[in-house]
Amino acid sequence: MGMQSTALPGGTWSLGDLTVSRFGYGAMQLAGPGVFGPPADHDSALAVLREAVDLGITHLDTADAYGPHITNQLIRQALHPYPESLHIATKVGAVRDRQGGWPPAREPDDLRRAVDDNLETLGVEVLDLVNLRLGDATGPRSGSLAAAFETLVELQRQGLIRHLGVSNATTEQVAQAQSIAPIVCVQNMYNLAYRHDDELIDRLADEGVAYVPFFPLGGFSPLQSSALSGVAARLDAPPMSVALAWLLQRSPNILLIPGTSSVAHLRENIGGANVSLSEEELVELDKIGR
Numbered sequence: 001m002g003m004q005s006t007a008l009p010g011g012t013w014s015l016g017d018l019t020v021s022r023f024g025y026g027a028m029q030l031a032g033p034g035v036f037g038p039p040a041d042h043d044s045a046l047a048v049l050r051e052a053v054d055l056g057i058t059h060l061d062t063a064d065a066y067g068p069h070i071t072n073q074l075i076r077q078a079l080h081p082y083p084e085s086l087h088i089a090t091k092v093g094a095v096r097d098r099q100g101g102w103p104p105a106r107e108p109d110d111l112r113r114a115v116d117d118n119l120e121t122l123g124v125e126v127l128d129l130v131n132l133r134l135g136d137a138t139g140p141r142s143g144s145l146a147a148a149f150e151t152l153v154e155l156q157r158q159g160l161i162r163h164l165g166v167s168n169a170t171t172e173q174v175a176q177a178q179s180i181a182p183i184v185c186v187q188n189m190y191n192l193a194y195r196h197d198d199e200l201i202d203r204l205a206d207e208g209v210a211y212v213p214f215f216p217l218g219g220f221s222p223l224q225s226s227a228l229s230g231v232a233a234r235l236d237a238p239p240m241s242v243a244l245a246w247l248l249q250r251s252p253n254i255l256l257i258p259g260t261s262s263v264a265h266l267r268e269n270i271g272g273a274n275v276s277l278s279e280e281e282l283v284e285l286d287k288i289g290r
């Protein structure tokens with residue numbers, strides 16, 4: 001399994017000592033509707049994961065809250081024992097309630113349990129990358145992350161976690177985490193139409209820290225823009241893949257984790273993300289989020 005990841009658009013990036021393809025895969029939407037329960041089609045969920053790895057993707061993004069547990073179990077079923085080149089990023093800091101909500105769970109005991117659950121459901125001895133997921137479903141919320149982040153640093157010292165990151169974080173929380181221990185990535189919402197983190201991305205690029213946009217295609221309401229469709233039509237590429245090409249060109253520290261439940265979309269997204277956008281096209285696309 002696994003071609004050289006450099007065959008994928010964007011080449012590779014180093015998350016600490018882990019080399020990953022910049023073109024990754026986000027597994028969240030493999031669970032059932034509302035990221036709850038099992039997928040409608042179990043076998044095609046496994047097929048998407050196997051195809052991602054066969055195409056050379058070496059970075060998967062997940063969380064034990066997806067399903068809950070379902071997405072991690074699918075990853076394990078599809079890909080365990082994992083190829084050595086494959087790295088799986090997970091998140092802790094939120095659980096699911098019976099209504100399908102995402103209540104925060106960031107007390108030390110919650111985080112220890114979440115790390116144990118991820119180790120168990122993914123079937124690994126050490127988690128490659130754990131993001132502390134902050135804020136709530138509406139976005140980042142200000143406030144100290146110290147107690148929660150220090151708990152994860154302790155679990156890292158115990159050998160259960162290789163690298164740390166933060167997610168759904170304010171710029172101040174990113175800096176606060178960095179004052180406590182090194183992070184290798186920030187995973188926040190960002191795409192062509194939602195550009196809140198532009199300054200943060202540039203700062204992290206200078207520091208060699210990855211920025212991993214979630215909802216790179218707009219998430220539950222996929223990107224729709226006449227400027228995007230226009231540029232895509234001229235390039236003869238699917239709009240979604242042009243949105244991904246734009247992210248790859250936006251900054252070298254951006255890693256992609258687009259989601260899809262379809263092998264056809266996965267191939268289409270990779271195929272089209274190779275396009276090189278001209279200055280003129282970049283200016284046109286830049287206007288979408290301004």
Ligand SMILES: NC(=O)c1ccc[n+]([C@@H]2O[C@H](COP(=O)([O-])OP(=O)(O)OC[C@H]3O[C@@H](n4cnc5c(N)ncnc54)[C@H](OP(=O)(O)O)[C@@H]3O)[C@@H](O)[C@H]2O)c1
Pocket residue numbers: 025026027028029061062091133167168187188213214215216217218219220222238240241257258259260261262265266268269
């Ligand atoms: N840290 C956080 O708080 C947080 C929050 C949300 C998400 N995430 C992470 O970010 C990852 C990405 O988010 P996401 O999957 O929700 O959103 P996304 O990648 O922005 O978009 C996924 C959606 O786009 C559709 N899509 C993909 N390729 C397409 C194509 N070629 N043509 C048409 N539609 C296409 C998918 O539908 P099909 O299935 O039909 O292809 C799916 O509905 C998640 O998997 C998760 O790991 C993190």
